[in-house]
Amino acid sequence: MPLDEVVRKVMTGGRLNREEAVLLYRDAELLELGCLAHARRLVLHPESLVTYVVDRNINYTNVCTAGCRFCAFHRAPGSSEAYVLSHKELAGKIQETLDLGGTQILLQGGLNPDLGLSDYREMLRFIKERFPIHVHGFSPPEIVFLAKKEDSSVEEVLRALMEAGLGSIPGGGAEILVDEVRRRVSPGKCSAEEWLEVMETAHGLGLRTTATMMFGHVETPEQRIEHLFRIRDLQDRTGGFTAFIPWTFQPAHTRIPLAPLGGVAYLRMLALSRIALDNVSNVQASWVTQGAKIGQVALTFGANDLGSTMIEENVVAAAGVSFRLSEDDMIRMIRDAGFMPARRDTFYRILSTPV
Numbered sequence: 001m002p003l004d005e006v007v008r009k010v011m012t013g014g015r016l017n018r019e020e021a022v023l024l025y026r027d028a029e030l031l032e033l034g035c036l037a038h039a040r041r042l043v044l045h046p047e048s049l050v051t052y053v054v055d056r057n058i059n060y061t062n063v064c065t066a067g068c069r070f071c072a073f074h075r076a077p078g079s080s081e082a083y084v085l086s087h088k089e090l091a092g093k094i095q096e097t098l099d100l101g102g103t104q105i106l107l108q109g110g111l112n113p114d115l116g117l118s119d120y121r122e123m124l125r126f127i128k129e130r131f132p133i134h135v136h137g138f139s140p141p142e143i144v145f146l147a148k149k150e151d152s153s154v155e156e157v158l159r160a161l162m163e164a165g166l167g168s169i170p171g172g173g174a175e176i177l178v179d180e181v182r183r184r185v186s187p188g189k190c191s192a193e194e195w196l197e198v199m200e201t202a203h204g205l206g207l208r209t210t211a212t213m214m215f216g217h218v219e220t221p222e223q224r225i226e227h228l229f230r231i232r233d234l235q236d237r238t239g240g241f242t243a244f245i246p247w248t249f250q251p252a253h254t255r256i257p258l259a260p261l262g263g264v265a266y267l268r269m270l271a272l273s274r275i276a277l278d279n280v281s282n283v284q285a286s287w288v289t290q291g292a293k294i295g296q297v298a299l300t301f302g303a304n305d306l307g308s309t310m311i312e313e314n315v316v317a318a319a320g321v322s323f324r325l326s327e328d329d330m331i332r333m334i335r336d337a338g339f340m341p342a343r344r345d346t347f348y349r350i351l352s353t354p355v
Contacts, residue, residue, distance in 0.1 A: 001019075001020060001023070003023055003024070003027050003028065006020045006023055006024050007024070007028065007032065007036065010024070010036045010040070010275055011036065011039065013043070015278055016275065016276050018225060018226070018229055021225045021228070021229070021272065021275075021276050022221065022222055022225055024036075024272065024275070025221055025224075025225060025268065025269075025272045026221060030264060030267065030268060033267075033268060033271040033272065033275075033301075034267065034271050034300060034301040034302075036271065036275055037270070037271035037272070037274040037275050037301050037302030038300050038301065038302060040274050040275055040278070040302065041274055041283070041302050041303070041304050044281060044304070045281075045304045047340075048338070048339050048340050049304075049339065049340050049341075049342045049350070049353075050299055050303075050304060050305065050306060050334045050337070050339040050340070050341060050342070051282075051304065051305045051306070051341075051342045051343070051344040051348060051350070052305065052306040052307065052308070052309065052327075052330050052334075052341065052342075052343060052344065053103065053104065053307070053308050053309070053343070053344050053345065053346070054097075054100065054101050054102045054103060054308070054309050054311075054327060054343065055097065055102050055103065055104040055105060055106060055136075055308045055309070055310075055311065056093060056094075056096075056097040056102055056105050056106070056308075056310075056311040057105075057106045057108070057308070057310065057311075058085070058090065058093050058094075058105050058106065058107050058108075059073070059085075059108060059109055060084065060085045060090065060107060060108075060109040060123065061082075061083060061084040061085065061109040061110055061112045061115065062074055062075045062081070062082060062083055062109070062110060063075055063076070063077055063079075063082045063083075063084065063109075063110050063112040063113075063114070064076075064109075064110025064111050064112065065077065065110070065111050065112075065113055065188060066110065066111050066141065066186060066188035066189045067186075067187060067188045068185060068186040068188070068189065069184075069185050069186070069256050070175075070185055070186070070214070070217055070249055070251075070256055074110050077112070077113060077114065084112065084114075084115070087123075087126050090123070090126070090127070091126075091130065091131075093105075094127065094130075094131050094133060095131070096311070097133065097311055098131065098132070098133060100311060101327070102133070102311065103133065103134060103345050103346075103351065104133060104134035104135070104136050104167075104345070104346050105127075105133055105134075105135060105136065105137070106136050106137065106170055106308070107123075107135055107136070107137030107138065108137065108138065108139055108142070108170060108172055109142065111141060111142065111145040111188070111189075113149070116146075116149060116150065117146055117149075117150050117152070117157060117160060117161075120138070120146065120161060120164070121160060121161065121163075121164040122164075124137075124161060124164035124165040124166055125164050125165060127165060128164070128165035134167045134168070134345065134346050135165055135166055135167050135168075136167060136168045136169070136170055136346055137166055137167075137168075137169070137170070138161065138166065138169060138170075139169065139170050139171065139172035139173040140169070140171075140172075140173050140174075140190060140194065140195040140198035140199060141172075141173035141189045141190045141195070142173075143157055143158065143161075143169075143198045144190035144194045144195075144198060145190075154197060154198055154201050155201050155205070158198075158201060158202055158205055158207065159205065162205065162207065166207070167207075167346065168207055168208050168209060168210075168242075168346050168347075169198070169199070169202050169207055169208075169209040169210075170209070170210055170212075171199075171209060171210040171211040171212035171241075171244075171245065172212060173186075173189060173190065173195060174195055174211060174212045174213055174214070174227070175189075175213070175214045175217075176213065176214070176215065176217075176219045176223055176224065176227050177192040177195060177196065177213075177226070177227045177230045177231070178192060178219065178223045178226055178227065179191055179192050179193075180223070181217075181218060181219045181223055184218050185217055185218055185256065192230070196230065196234055199211070199234060199238075199240065199241075200234055200237065200238055200240075202240065203234075203238035203239070203240025203241075204238065207240070208240055208241075208242050208346075208347060209240055209241060209242070210241060210242055210243045210244070210245060211231045211241045211243070211244050211245070211280070212244070212245045212246070212247070213227050213228070213231075213244075213245075213246040213247075213269075213273075214246075214247055214248075214249055215227075215246060215247075215248060215249065215261075215269055216248045216249040216258075216260065216261035216265065217249040217251075217256050217258065218256070224269065225272070225276070228272070228273060228276045228277060229276070231244065231277060231280070232276065232277055232278075232279060232280070235277070235279045235280055236279060239279070241280050242281070242282060242346070242347060242348055243280065243281070243282035243283065243284050243305060243348070244273055244277050244280045244282070244283050244284070245283075245284040245286065245307065246266075246269050246270055246273050246283075246286065247266075247286035247288070247289045247290075248260060248261040248265070248266050248286070248289050248290070249261070250289055263290055263293075263294040263297070266286070266289075266290050266294060266298075267294070267297065267298065267301045270283065270285070270286075270298055270301050270302055270303060271301045271302050273302065274301070274302025274303070275302070281348070282304055282305050282348055283302050283303050283304060283305065284303060284305045284306070284307045285298035285299060285303035285305065285306050285307065286298075286307070287306060287307070287325060288307070288310060292325060292329070292333055295333070296333050296336065296337050299334070299337045299339060300337070305344075305348075306330055306333070306334065309325065309326065309327050309330060310325070331354050340353060341353065341354050342354075
């Protein structure tokens with residue numbers, strides 16, 4: 001199909017197939033892609049709101065046996081720099097988050113062989129018994145690791161964590177949902193099918209989740225698009241994804257020696273994501289990897305959400321990237337782009353609109 005026919009199909013609300021998505025991604029002009037994505041965003045969100053959430057990323061441990069080539073954050077078991085947060089440390093971080101107006105924590109760690117399901121349940125119960133905060137925690141690789149360690153099923157692990165207080169699941173560990181890529185960059189992590197199984201099982205149990213993509217390492221454009229369509233196919237079946245968050249690989253201090261992708265490449269993928277994922281309501285801008293200016297431009301390339309204020313962030317920072325925005329910065333950034341800021345919760349319910 002010629003490019004102009006694909007463009008017309010998008011403009012009239014048609015659903016792309018894989019071949020059309022590849023053609024659009026490869027051949028459309030950047031600004032044309034941005035306009036198409038923004039038009040699709042306005043169909044889904046005709047109001048002029050851009051949302052954000054006040055929360056904190058808490059990495060409860062940096063011990064991990066996955067051996068991902070792209071990770072600068074993890075430490076091997078027994079390392080002098082390895083840690084597992086104590087309950088006292090965890091409580092201090094959560095209380096500070098609440099004091100700053102936070103409504104959730106993003107709780108993630110590595111594949112730590114010294115932690116079992118009972119440790120996770122104890123951590124969740126400690127949090128929920130003491131703090132009025134939502135726990136968005138434990139990405140699919142952590143769930144799969146726990147299930148195998150406990151000789152249990154994914155569903156049994158999820159039910160146990162939900163009973164202890166888990167409220168939703170982040171989409172981390174997706175990288176690219178193509179096993180050829182995963183074997184090269186994250187051989188110790190769960191497979192693409194296992195990642196998708198965790199999400200489908202979670203959705204079936206009533207847990208909402210996000211989906212992510214880390215791109216710009218060893219994958220091809222076609223594999224990036226395959227990733228999008230695997231997310232779209234699962235969303236067709238379950239409707240459980242609240243948002244999609246693509247970001248670029250940050251190579252500093254990792255074992256993949258590449259130059260980082262810049263803003264243009266990021267905006268192309270963001271725009272294509274908004275166009276292709278016609279069944280995922282929200283697309284989040286990654287100012288954490290791209291900085292405030294590109295994050296602001298992203299609001300006219302399909303993104304309707306700026307993500308978190310990131311009271312704390314460690315994983316991307318370990319790769320040498322450390323952009324920071326306060327809530328006031330985010331509000332100003334949204335307004336300067338011509339939108340109205342709105343603070344949300346995990347489920348994209350509006351909590352307040354700053355005056």
